[in-house]
Amino acid sequence: MKIQHRDTERHVLTIMVDNEAGILAKIAGLFTARGYNIDSLTVADISEDHAVSRITVVTSGPPPVIDQITAQLERLVPVHKVTDLTEAGPYVERELALIKVAGKGENRVEALRIADLFRAKVVDTTTSSFVFELTGAPDKINTFVALMRELGLVEVGRTGIVGMMRGTEGT
Structure with a gap:
C-alpha cells in the first residue's frame, strides 16, 4: 500500500553499504514498515576488494518522511553514507x-x-x-x-x- 500525500516529492537516494548478506532486506524493510514504495532499486559492488556496494533507491514522499527515512538508514550499522541526490545539488x-x-x-x-x-x-x-x-x-x-x-x-x-x-x- 503506497501512502499518497499532497506534498509528495520524488527522491533519488544513494546508500553506500558494507557488501554483506541481508543489508538489502534491511533497507527494503525500512521502507515497507513505513508504507512507502520503492519505485526503483539498483545495487552494485563498487570497490576493488568487493567490500562496499552502492544502492540507489528512488522513492516518493513528503520531505519530512524522506528526512526520517534518510536518518534511519544512516543509523543502520553496515551503512557508510546516505546521500539524497535530489537535495544535494545537480545530478x-x-x-x-x-x-x-x-x-x-x-x-x-x-x-x-x-x-x-x-x-x-x-x-x-x-x-x-x-x-x-x-x-x-x-x-x-x-x-x-x-x-x-x-x-x-x-x-x-x-x-x-x-x-x-x-x-x-x-x-
Missing part, C-alpha cells in the same frame, strides 16, 4: 532498458525509424522482431515504450535508475 540519472518489438512491413520500418531518433541500439533481430537497447532518463524510456506499444511491443526489461552527482564531488 545525472540514467536507466537502461531492453525493449522487444514484434512487427512486419510498415510497423517494422517505423519501429526502426523511431529507434534511430531515440538512439536505441538493435541488439537482437529476427525476421519478425527486434530487441532494442535504450539508455537515458526515465522519461525518454517511458516515451519510447509508449510509441512501441502502438507498433507491437512484446516485452520490456528495465534496470532501474542509477544516479550520480555532477562535477568532482562524490556521494
